[in-house]
Amino acid sequence: MPELPEVETIRRSLARRLVGRRLAGCRVMGPHVLQGCRPAELRQLRGLRVADLGRRGKYLIIVLEKGVSLVFHLKMTGQFLLGGAERPLDRHTHFVLRLAGGKEDLRFRDVRKFGRLRLVRGREDELESAFSGLGPEPLQLGRDEFARLVKGRTGRLKSLLLNQSFLAGIGNIYADEILFAARLHPLASAAGLSPAQRNRLWRSLRRVLGRAVARGGSTVRDYRDADGRTGLFQIEHKVYGRASLPCRRCRQPIRRIVVGGRSTHFCPRCQSS
Numbered sequence: 001m002p003e004l005p006e007v008e009t010i011r012r013s014l015a016r017r018l019v020g021r022r023l024a025g026c027r028v029m030g031p032h033v034l035q036g037c038r039p040a041e042l043r044q045l046r047g048l049r050v051a052d053l054g055r056r057g058k059y060l061i062i063v064l065e066k067g068v069s070l071v072f073h074l075k076m077t078g079q080f081l082l083g084g085a086e087r088p089l090d091r092h093t094h095f096v097l098r099l100a101g102g103k104e105d106l107r108f109r110d111v112r113k114f115g116r117l118r119l120v121r122g123r124e125d126e127l128e129s130a131f132s133g134l135g136p137e138p139l140q141l142g143r144d145e146f147a148r149l150v151k152g153r154t155g156r157l158k159s160l161l162l163n164q165s166f167l168a169g170i171g172n173i174y175a176d177e178i179l180f181a182a183r184l185h186p187l188a189s190a191a192g193l194s195p196a197q198r199n200r201l202w203r204s205l206r207r208v209l210g211r212a213v214a215r216g217g218s219t220v221r222d223y224r225d226a227d228g229r230t231g232l233f234q235i236e237h238k239v240y241g242r243a244s245l246p247c248r249r250c251r252q253p254i255r256r257i258v259v260g261g262r263s264t265h266f267c268p269r270c271q272s273s
């Protein structure tokens with residue numbers, strides 16, 4: 001599933017191509033994609049210009065003029081493609097935004113069909129209310145604020161990092177990589193962290209996510225940005241997907257366990273506490 005770095009990469013590639021463009025219309029081939037809106041409402045967007053591209057956690061936001069936004073969640077396999085309008089649509093394309101004054105259209109493609117689209121009304125600064133229950137953005141969080149958030153929490157670190165109401169945007173890959181960077185065991189209790197460990201966790205999540213954004217995210221299966229490019233951060237994965245391979249730091253084999261139903265990778269020596 002695309003996580004914060006992948007969605008941010010998609011946001012940047014779409015912003016370059018879409019901002020300022022006017023919508024010529026849209027087509028809904030897969031109505032299952034629509035969450036709380038009807039195809040007729042989407043057809044009324046014709047003529048509006050794309051004002052901005054936003055992201056909140058794993059949500060991608062196409063901000064249009066006149067206080068209308070399209071909010072996408074890519075879930076497992078959602079992808080955006082900017083395609084030539086003359087190129088045939090495949091059966092996995094569920095939604096198309098036609099762009100005026102060019103030969104391209106924006107296609108939302110999703111093999112597993114879990115991805116969703118919402119229509120949200122309200123100015124850009126009012127959008128936050130559409131994300132009630134979502135925790136803060138990890139890359140905008142100061143050290144003291146992070147410490148306060150962690151202090152109130154119980155449960156295991158791996159589950160806490162995956163909890164979107166704690167922090168928005170972290171999924172299975174980056175939770176494992178962040179915990180390795182912080183040298184913390186995925187089953188360690190959040191309540192038991194020392195101040196030094198909390199700091200290490202805060203620094204690690206900024207470093208890992210920041211570096212992953214800079215590398216265009218991780219391509220482990222079918223992730224591509226809107227220009228069709230793969231990410232590069234998977235080359236730097238220290239633990240995720242490396243079960244039984246030697247730890248890049250200490251050569252001990254990486255272990256894989258299941259935490260809360262999610263496959264979890266860690267080094268038993270580097271992450272002993």
Ligand SMILES: [Zn+2]
Nearest residue numbers: 247250267270
């Ligand atoms: Zn190690």
